[in-house]
Amino acid sequence: EAGVTQSPTHLIKTRGQQATLRCSPISGHTSVYWYQQALGLGLQFLLWYDEGEERNRGNFPPRFSGRQFPNYSSELNVNALELEDSALYLCASIRVSDTQYFGPGTRLTVL
Amino acid sequence: GESVGLHLPTLSVQEGDNSIINCAYSNSASDYFIWYKQESGKGPQFIIDIRSNMDKRQGQRVTVLLNKTVKHLSLQIAATQPGDSAVYFCAENRSYQKVTFGIGTKLQVIP
Numbered sequence: 001e002a003g004v005t006q007s008p009t010h011l012i013k014t015r016g017q018q019a020t021l022r023c024s025p026i027s028g029h030t031s032v033y034w035y036q037q038a039l040g041l042g043l044q045f046l047l048w049y050d051e052g053e054e055r056n057r058g059n060f061p062p063r064f065s066g067r068q069f070p071n072y073s074s075e076l077n078v079n080a081l082e083l084e085d086s087a088l089y090l091c092a093s094i095r096v097s098d099t100q101y102f103g104p105g106t107r108l109t110v111l
Numbered sequence: 112g113e114s115v116g117l118h119l120p121t122l123s124v125q126e127g128d129n130s131i132i133n134c135a136y137s138n139s140a141s142d143y144f145i146w147y148k149q150e151s152g153k154g155p156q157f158i159i160d161i162r163s164n165m166d167k168r169q170g171q172r173v174t175v176l177l178n179k180t181v182k183h184l185s186l187q188i189a190a191t192q193p194g195d196s197a198v199y200f201c202a203e204n205r206s207y208q209k210v211t212f213g214i215g216t217k218l219q220v221i222p
Contacts, residue, residue: 004154033210042200043155043212090154099145100210102154 002027004093004103012109013081021076021106025093031055032074033100034066038087046089049074081110123219130188132216134201139182143204146175146186149215150197158186158199188218196220 005024013019025032034046045058049068057064063079072093078085086109092100124130136144142163147155161168161175161184168175174187184201198215205211 006154035212040214042214045210092154099157099160101157102147104152104154 004091004101006089006091006103006106008106009104010107010109012111014111015081015083017081017110019078019081019085019108021078021089021091021108022073023076023091023093023103024073025091026095026101029093029095029101030072031094032068032072033092033094034074034076035090035092036060036087037090037105038084043090047076078108083110086110120214121217121219123221124191125221126191126193128191130186130191130195130218132186132188132199132201132218134184134186134213136182136184136201136203138203138205139179141203141205144175144177144184145202145204145210146173146184147200147202147212148195148197149200155200191218191220193220193222 004026007022011019023032031050033048035043036046037043046060046064047066048056052068066074066076068074088105088107090102090105092102094100145160146158148158149155159170159173159175161177163179166177172189176185186199188195196219198217200215201213203211
């Protein structure tokens with residue numbers, strides 16, 4: 001069974017630009033979670049999508065947004081990038097259990 | 112506030128010895144706990160989980176202990192190997208919509 005996949009692996013942007021990160025969940029999983037992992041910090045919850053709807057979001061500004069497509073894949077968009085947005089962005093998917101399975105992450109660097 | 116934290120940020124053990132990684136949580140309503148392993152440059156990988164109606168659960172070379180009285184969780188790794196070197200996170204789950212992660216403990220295995 002293929003795991004959660006994310007693309008791109010690395011992304012380099014400059015301040016003020018927009019970044020788009022993509023995630024494909026495990027087949028059969030309908031929920032997708034996005035997390036930010038900044039250096040030296042724990043995973044910070046960003047967004048939760050289920051069945052195409054945004055169900056919850058963490059304490060992040062509105063310039064962090066996303067969506068979930070009919071095939072349950074998801075996109076995270078970060079507008080007006082700031083230096084402190086540099087982090088590893090992780091996507092996780094879940095089906096009916098409580099266990100989240102993570103992708104390898106996208107390393108976003110903002111210069 | 113509610114939090115999940117780890118007692119030791121870094122743990123160094125000799126190859127072959129047993130490792131114990133500790134975690135404290137503050138929300139007594141939490142009913143599900145997960146341990147993840149994160150190797151450098153990769154996403155967190157599920158290791159083992161335990162529900163609040165259990166005190167102990169064993170996997171392959173790993174054991175999770177839950178002490179609800181003092182709100183403490185531990186991960187024991189038997190016969191630690193170099194491949195066990197990673198950051199280990201505990202996670203607290205109050206419902207499958209919300210998971211809180213600790214910062215993590217870095218396990219260094221000394222050959």
